[in-house]
Amino acid sequence: MTARRPSLAVVGATGAIGGVMLRILSQHADVWGEVRLVASPRSAGRKLVVRGEETEVLALAEDVFDGVDVALFLVPDDVSAHWAPIAAAKGAVVIDDSAAFRLEDDVPLVVPEINSHATRLRPRGIVASPNCTTLSLIVAVGALHAEFGLRELIVSSYQAVSGAGRDGVTALREQLSLVAGTELGTHPGDVRRALGDGALAVSSPFAAPVALNVVPWAGTDAGNGWSSEELAIREECRKVLGLPDLKTTATCVYVPVVATHSMSVHARFENEVAVDRAHEILATAPGVVLFDSPASGDFPTPSDVVGTDPTWVGRVRRSMDDPRALEMFICGDNLRKGAALNVAQIAESVAAEITLA
Amino acid sequence: MTARRPSLAVVGATGAIGGVMLRILSQHADVWGEVRLVASPRSAGRKLVVRGEETEVLALAEDVFDGVDVALFLVPDDVSAHWAPIAAAKGAVVIDDSAAFRLEDDVPLVVPEINSHATRLRPRGIVASPNCTTLSLIVAVGALHAEFGLRELIVSSYQAVSGAGRDGVTALREQLSLVAGTELGTHPGDVRRALGDGALAVSSPFAAPVALNVVPWAGTDAGNGWSSEELAIREECRKVLGLPDLKTTATCVYVPVVATHSMSVHARFENEVAVDRAHEILATAPGVVLFDSPASGDFPTPSDVVGTDPTWVGRVRRSMDDPRALEMFICGDNLRKGAALNVAQIAESVAAEITLA
CATH class of the missing domain: 3.30.360.10 (Dihydrodipicolinate Reductase; domain 2)
Incomplete structure (x- = not known):
């Protein structure tokens, strides 16, 4: 007799952390039954490879959680705040990587190496993963x-x-390309010329240039x-x-x-x-x-x-x-232990509960 | 009656800190009489601009300190350890930026905003400036x-x-140019490929790659x-x-x-x-x-x-x-307050002593 393998939804599959999660799922390919990839309607229809198979991305909607045992949320706080309770109401155990629930008293905040026991006490059906x-x-x-x-x-x-997020990597890349053509001496003008006006023209999630800077x-x-x-x-x-x-x-x-x-x-x-x-x-x-x-x-x-x-x-x-x-x-x-891996570890401990139940 | 303006020697004029010092001397052009630029024999004969004048670099030797009131040492520890006492014996007040004398009991370590009084008590004729x-x-x-x-x-x-030093800037520049052609995704391979073997081929004062790294x-x-x-x-x-x-x-x-x-x-x-x-x-x-x-x-x-x-x-x-x-x-x-500027500030307080004496 083979135990049923639980089904999984990955919400935010097309983001930076989602990409790492797909690689982790491919490496731990025997844990899950069906894997559904979910993202914003804008990304729906794209095909991503997970466990060696091309898989179509579904638009986030109530019915994507039908029959899902575990739902991973790798999305901004406001998206989690709205959709995680919906997925939980549909019966999925939600593992949420956002900040929306981390400090709620009735949501456990779990790092499996430290407090894995806390995963089992989840009155709202939601388990949170800490900040990176x-x-x-x-x-x-x-x-x-x-x-x-x-x-x-x-x-x-x-x-x-x-x-x-991806915008942070893009900003660094674009700022570095502005710098690439510049002679990097120690004269302050070298750095200012490279980063000053150019860096401000690059849209960035940071309040100051991040290339050649902190x-x-x-x-x-x-x-x-x-x-x-x-x-x-x-x-x-x-x-x-x-x-x-x-x-x-x-x-x-x-x-x-x-x-x-x-x-x-x-x-x-x-x-x-x-x-x-x-x-x-x-x-x-x-x-x-x-x-x-x-x-x-x-x-x-x-x-x-x-x-x-x-x-x-x-x-x-x-x-x-x-x-x-x-x-x-x-x-x-x-992106690994700091996000996708910790979420995957929590999810796998929930999968073990379901498989043994 | 005009007070005599003291004479200055800048030892290490061709280095990274020396370059900043020449700019500071040009900005504070009325403090010093003669300014001699001194460096290793390898750099002797080069011409550098200070206070708007092309000035030939002299090779470090005893006689460059003849008639010098104040000598700035912007050189590695071993060079200072050997030559600073020689300059002091010739009658120059030495302001040393190296680590050679900083923790000696009979050498004051001075930051003018904090302990400028300590400059006057210099039994060995040497005043040290702290680490950057x-x-x-x-x-x-x-x-x-x-x-x-x-x-x-x-x-x-x-x-x-x-x-x-300059080698640090060169290493960063060469490592960044290796990175410039690489697509900077979040896949670890992107960073590894860019910095792995290439960075090791670059001679560097750092024990690990410094571009895209700490x-x-x-x-x-x-x-x-x-x-x-x-x-x-x-x-x-x-x-x-x-x-x-x-x-x-x-x-x-x-x-x-x-x-x-x-x-x-x-x-x-x-x-x-x-x-x-x-x-x-x-x-x-x-x-x-x-x-x-x-x-x-x-x-x-x-x-x-x-x-x-x-x-x-x-x-x-x-x-x-x-x-x-x-x-x-x-x-x-x-390179400014962290090195050249602090040395210049100490030197100017010694110049004021000499001018008033």
């Missing part, structure tokens, strides 16, 4: 928390432009000088780790990198920490790669990490001022 | 320290490639996982601020920016801080520009700051967990 910045660091930090007891995080991000603002104004992405890291780390009083301060900065978010992390624990023990924990934690021998050139960078599943950790040092604090540099592919 | 990373943040932090009493700094840098390692191995640049920030901030026990933790990361270092700074003070008062202090501090209205797009980025003299500060927030801590994003041109 939270996901880039929390697997490593969570493993250390289990041993040392986390008390405070001070984080500065080096975020990839794909965190702002942009310390991500998301929207959240009051008192904070950006929404900075507060998201704070609230989501607290919720996933089950530490409602965790001290957490983030500064979010876009850098001219296509994919993979990096984080400089100061983590203070309840107990004294030793680098050797932290190395042992990180080297054996699920979903973590330890890459930490900087004098030999072994530290994670986005170009090492892009396209891989795990969170990579290096530059682990104990604070010279506080025996309870560690410094680390952490990289995670924002 | 220290200089990018210390003017702003020093102004806040004077009011609130600094206790701890936790800093993550976004360092420009020109911090690694590199969390600056300087040499300083033990226990720390880089030399990270320890330099710690020791130099302590010395310049006169706070030998200041808690200071730095993580230094190169980003694909040509010039201007940025810093994400967590600063904890003895006393409670208010953002309004911090704004007042920063808006009126010498050498600081406050640019802090992020919801309107007003925050400093390297493309705003490059080529300007001051330290720019934005993203000022009070920690949500500690009323004594501020978060800030600080940018400073690493």
Whole structure:
């Protein structure tokens, strides 16, 4: 007897995260029965390849959820806010990658390596996946928390432009092509000429040029000088780790990198920490790669990490001022673990429930 | 009666910082009498323009310091270590931009906005100027320290490639030209193909590709996982601020920016801080520009700051967990205030001594 394989809908199949999801579904081809690809009416009728088969994209509508066991939402907040409850009402378990439900009390926020148990308690039929910045660091930090007891995080991000969607990648590409013809000396005029007026002519999701620049603002104004992405890291780390009083301060900065978010992390624990023990924990934690021998050139960078599943950790040092604090540099592919992979992992744990039921 | 204008030697006139120094000397043309340009024998005989005049570059040798009042050293550590004492023995006051003397007890380390008085006490005839990373943040932090009493700094840098000299800029330019022909999608192969083998073929001062990447390692191995640049920030901030026990933790990361270092700074003070008062202090501090209205797009980025003299500060927030801590994003041109300008400021204060004597 073969167990029934559950059916899946992928809403947002044509986006940047959708594209990564289709590759993950092809790699994990034996989990799902029928796979329906869904997008806005504008993209309906396009054909995409998943699990080796050309599959027509359906327009988002109520009836696409008929008979669907699990629905992945890889779409903007407003689309999720409207359509996820409709899919749930039709009986699908929704795994939502948007911010629409992440901080709702009756929606679990899940990182399978840390709180997979939370997936099963989903009174609204919706499970949320964290922001890509939270996901880039929390697997490593969570493993250390289990041993040392986390008390405070001070984080500065080096975020990839794909965190702002396909428009972010397009803006970087167009700005780089403006720069390509320019002699890059150290005279300020070189950079200004290349990026000044030209960059402003390129439509961009960033508030400043991102090629040959860094942009310390991500998301929207959240009051008192904070950006929404900075507060998201704070609230989501607290919720996933089950530490409602965790001290957490983030500064979010876009850098001219296509994919993979990096984080400089100061983590203070309840107990004294030793680098050797932290190395042992990180080297054996699920979903973590330890890459930490900087004098030999072994530290994670986005170009090492892009396209891989795990969170990579290096530059682990104990604070010279506080025996309870560690410094680390952490990289995670924002489109894989930071988005599509975490959603797929949650979905597969729901699939296992359905298959075993 | 006209006071005698002191004579100047610029050692390292043909380097990246030397080029910026010549522009500053041309802008402050009335300070100096004779200006001698000095470089390695390899560059001797080249002609450079300073104060509107073509000037021949002299080969570094003892006699170039004959009759020189002030000698600026803009050269690698080993060259300064050998030649600065020779120039001082000839009677020149040496202003040294290298790391050779910065932490010596009998050499003052000077940032004129903070400790200009220290310039006058120079038993060896040598005054040192801090590392570019220290200089990018210390003017702003020093102004806040004077009011609130600094206790701890936790800093993550976004360092420009020109911090690694002309070779750093060349490496970024060559790596970007490898990328220019590539379609920049979000598939990991796109980035790998562009940067993988090609970037390794480019000679580079960085331990990993720096185009479309970030590199969390600056300087040499300083033990226990720390880089030399990270320890330099710690020791130099302590010395310049006169706070030998200041808690200071730095993580230094190169980003694909040509010039201007940025810093994400967590600063904890003895006393409670208010953002309004911090704004007042920063808006009126010498050498600081406050640019802090992020919801309107007003925050400093390297493309705003490059080529300007001051330290720019934005993203000022009070920690949500500690009323004594501020978060800030600080940018400073690493070739101007971060190197040539600070040296010129120190030299001009020595010139004023000589002129008044």
